[in-house]
Amino acid sequence: MEKKLDINWFKYASPKTFYPLAGKIIPWCAIGAAILIAYGLYIGLFVAPTDFQQGEGYRIIFVHVPSAWFSMFLYLIMAFYASMGLVFNAKLSYMMATAIAPTGAMFTFVALVTGSLWGKPMWGAWWVWDARLTSELILLFLYIGYFSLQAAIDDKNRADKASAVLALVGAINVPIIYFSVKWWNTLHQGSSVSLTKAPAMAAVMLEGMLVMAIGFWLYSIAIILMRVRCDILERDSKLQMFKKD
Amino acid sequence: MIEANQNTTSGSTHLLGEKSTVTNSMSAYSVLLEILKRDIRVALRRQSDVAAVFFFFIIAASLFPLGSGADPKLLSAMAPSVLWVTALLSCMLSLSRIFASDYADGTLEQMLLSNQPTVLIVLMKILAHWILSGLPLVLVAPLIGLQFNLSNEQLQVLAISLLMGTLALSLIGSIGAALTLGIRSTGVLIAILVLPLYIPVLVFGAGAVNAVSIGMSPNGALSLLGAVLALALVFSPLASAAALRIALE
Amino acid sequence: MVFIANNHVLKVDNLVGVRGDRLLFENINFELDQASVLYLQGENGAGKTTLLRMLSGLSKPYAGNISWCGENIDNLAEEYYKNVLYIGHLSGINEDLTALENLQFSIALSGKRVTKKQTADAFGNLGLFKGLNLPTRMLSQGQKRRVALARLWLQDAPLWILDEPFTALDVSATELLKEKIEAFARDGGMVIMTTHQEFTLNIPKFSQLRLDKNVIKKVA
Numbered sequence: 224m225e226k227k228l229d230i231n232w233f234k235y236a237s238p239k240t241f242y243p244l245a246g247k248i249i250p251w252c253a254i255g256a257a258i259l260i261a262y263g264l265y266i267g268l269f270v271a272p273t274d275f276q277q278g279e280g281y282r283i284i285f286v287h288v289p290s291a292w293f294s295m296f297l298y299l300i301m302a303f304y305a306s307m308g309l310v311f312n313a314k315l316s317y318m319m320a321t322a323i324a325p326t327g328a329m330f331t332f333v334a335l336v337t338g339s340l341w342g343k344p345m346w347g348a349w350w351v352w353d354a355r356l357t358s359e360l361i362l363l364f365l366y367i368g369y370f371s372l373q374a375a376i377d378d379k380n381r382a383d384k385a386s387a388v389l390a391l392v393g394a395i396n397v398p399i400i401y402f403s404v405k406w407w408n409t410l411h412q413g414s415s416v417s418l419t420k421a422p423a424m425a426a427v428m429l430e431g432m433l434v435m436a437i438g439f440w441l442y443s444i445a446i447i448l449m450r451v452r453c454d455i456l457e458r459d460s461k462l463q464m465f466k467k468d
Numbered sequence: 469m470i471e472a473n474q475n476t477t478s479g480s481t482h483l484l485g486e487k488s489t490v491t492n493s494m495s496a497y498s499v500l501l502e503i504l505k506r507d508i509r510v511a512l513r514r515q516s517d518v519a520a521v522f523f524f525f526i527i528a529a530s531l532f533p534l535g536s537g538a539d540p541k542l543l544s545a546m547a548p549s550v551l552w553v554t555a556l557l558s559c560m561l562s563l564s565r566i567f568a569s570d571y572a573d574g575t576l577e578q579m580l581l582s583n584q585p586t587v588l589i590v591l592m593k594i595l596a597h598w599i600l601s602g603l604p605l606v607l608v609a610p611l612i613g614l615q616f617n618l619s620n621e622q623l624q625v626l627a628i629s630l631l632m633g634t635l636a637l638s639l640i641g642s643i644g645a646a647l648t649l650g651i652r653s654t655g656v657l658i659a660i661l662v663l664p665l666y667i668p669v670l671v672f673g674a675g676a677v678n679a680v681s682i683g684m685s686p687n688g689a690l691s692l693l694g695a696v697l698a699l700a701l702v703f704s705p706l707a708s709a710a711a712l713r714i715a716l717e
Numbered sequence: 718m719v720f721i722a723n724n725h726v727l728k729v730d731n732l733v734g735v736r737g738d739r740l741l742f743e744n745i746n747f748e749l750d751q752a753s754v755l756y757l758q759g760e761n762g763a764g765k766t767t768l769l770r771m772l773s774g775l776s777k778p779y780a781g782n783i784s785w786c787g788e789n790i791d792n793l794a795e796e797y798y799k800n801v802l803y804i805g806h807l808s809g810i811n812e813d814l815t816a817l818e819n820l821q822f823s824i825a826l827s828g829k830r831v832t833k834k835q836t837a838d839a840f841g842n843l844g845l846f847k848g849l850n851l852p853t854r855m856l857s858q859g860q861k862r863r864v865a866l867a868r869l870w871l872q873d874a875p876l877w878i879l880d881e882p883f884t885a886l887d888v889s890a891t892e893l894l895k896e897k898i899e900a901f902a903r904d905g906g907m908v909i910m911t912t913h914q915e916f917t918l919n920i921p922k923f924s925q926l927r928l929d930k931n932v933i934k935k936v937a
């Protein structure tokens with residue numbers, strides 16, 4: 224079995240050092256995330272003043288806005304790792320891209336749900352076809368496409384590469400889609416209703432959102448690294464590295 | 469016709485290590501044209517496949533009035549969307565045809581081993597697909613549009629938008645077809661992959677016709693559609709070629 | 718028969734083949750130059766087809782290097798493909814087209830235009846005279862195989878990679894193909910092939926590579 228190990232090391236050199244390193248980072252990020260998100264929620268729910276126009280209901284933006292940021296941001300990071308994987312044929316890059324997708328999709332879903340919950344008391348409708356929400360919806364479709372393609376291909380090697388191409392194609396399309404949805408929105412609705420019209424930002428509100436954003440960021444790092452570690456274990460099941468003897 | 473000075477029996481000379489000086493070599497343009505002609509020839513021998521897409525469009529478009537009542541005002545209001553979405557779905561249904569049969573019989577791998585760049589070969593196959601699946605829609609959509617009470621100007625813009633749009637849809641759709649080669653039950657999977665990418669084409673295409681409906685100029689939407697088409701022309705063959713290589717590894 | 722000197726060399730270093738997470742082969746090293754035939758053997762599933770596809774440029778090896786005249790074939794891409802004639806398990810034939818149309822297209826992909834007469838002659842070399850104007854769907858398995866193989870008489874390529882070329886051929890067609898391969902190799906061509914049939918070709922430089930043992934044996 225010596226020979227097999229040699230070959231695996233050649234390709235998996237990065238995961239070999241990555242695994243323990245990630246293991247050290249995760250607990251710090253997890254704790255940091257818990258603290259910051261709790262603090263951010265505290266600011267959002269208790270410290271920030273009641274809005275003049277929107278009352279208490281606006282407080283959901285403390286979750287909605289950072290989620291939306293991250294849904295987009297994580298897609299771009301995912302596409303970045305996908306392209307690194309394609310250029311360098313590095314398995315670890317592909318694994319990072321695969322690990323990012325579920326978290327990105329989750330944030331997209333949260334952004335959509337919180338957007339909907341915000342819209343209902345404000346404008347009386349559960350769903351508003353404004354540019355931001357509609358783009359978020361399409362982003363969710365892009366994530367779903369990525370999962371579906373990976374799930375449908377049995378050969379891991381091909382699944383990695385094909386989904387990487389798809390992620391890149393999606394990333395190039397995101398600005399085009401966003402632009403076209405904005406254009407569509409102005410053509411049909413004028414600017415009557417818009418969830419992008421957040422209340423005028425008091426400093427404390429901005430502080431709250433930033434705290435939440437950093438908390439989300441730490442959470443993402445922790446959970447994505449955990450996923451990659453699991454993926455390494457799954458793919459490398461023949462590796463003797465983790466065998467207890 | 470100038471015959472090559474080689475005989476084709478087992479004692480033939482092989483031009484090993486020498487540049488070919490015989491005059492029967494083909495230019496890149498001719499080779500690519502051959503690919504286009506072949507794809508069309510093959511499809512015309514399987515006419516039912518090609519016609520099916522066409523009939524789907526006609527039948528599906530008729531479902532909408534049946535689902536909503538035949539009030540002429542309502543029909544002409546929803547016509548741009550109905551016709552565009554139905555055309556989009558028809559295009560999507562035929563996407564697997566671009567590469568699937570060549571993949572199954574081994575012609576695709578021979579194409580990848582040709583000395584023509586894969587990107588150009590893919591472009592030719594997409595063009596063939598568009599000529600067979602997209603162009604017929606451009607011709608028949610205005611006729612269906614009459615059933616929906618559209619004005620002449622709207623019909624013209626509809627045709628123009630579909631002319632550009634169906635080409636963009638074939639280009640973008642080929643990426644989905646290439647990514648899902650050889651996978652079981654690709655029909656729905658292609659839809660999931662490709663429909664989000666189709667949205668800009670739909671927005672600008674249907675938007676052009678809608679602009680005419682409310683008395684505005686369609687030129688803004690049509691130029692944006694043209695821009696999307698230009699981007700698709702440049703990037704889609706690249707992405708599809710990469711996806712094909714991955715599928716054939 | 719004219720021998721044309723060339724200095725093409727196909728060199729393979731430390732090739733490793735993997736399918737899924739199964740190691741297929743490793744430590745594959747060989748060098749092939751003009752007028753030689755490499756006979757690839759191994760049981761079903763040993764990885765012969767995978768190796769041939771790597772050599773043709775369709776698949777990427779898990780590790781190792783394949784070079785043509787000193788340059789890695791990945792870098793050469795189309796420059797390398799020009800030199801290769803690959804016939805795999807799939808026939809490369811469209812069943813709705815006729816045999817003549819299929820062959821003309823095959824050759825066109827390599828950048829060469831051939832006349833109808835030349836294609837008919839090529840089929841004749843394999844003993845196929847009838848049914849050339851019918852959709853190939855109507856031909857028998859053996860006839861279809863001959864349609865696929867007729868390229869060997871028309872396409873100019875110094876390296877042939879053939880995956881079980883004798884499948885479905887009857888005795889006379891097998892003989893004709895054998896003679897063609899021998900003649901090609903004598904003319905300076907290079908051939909890498911797999912087959913389940915046990916026979917040796919009458920060629921000076923003839924070697925065997927058995928995949929489950931990784932032994933290259935030069936036979937006389």
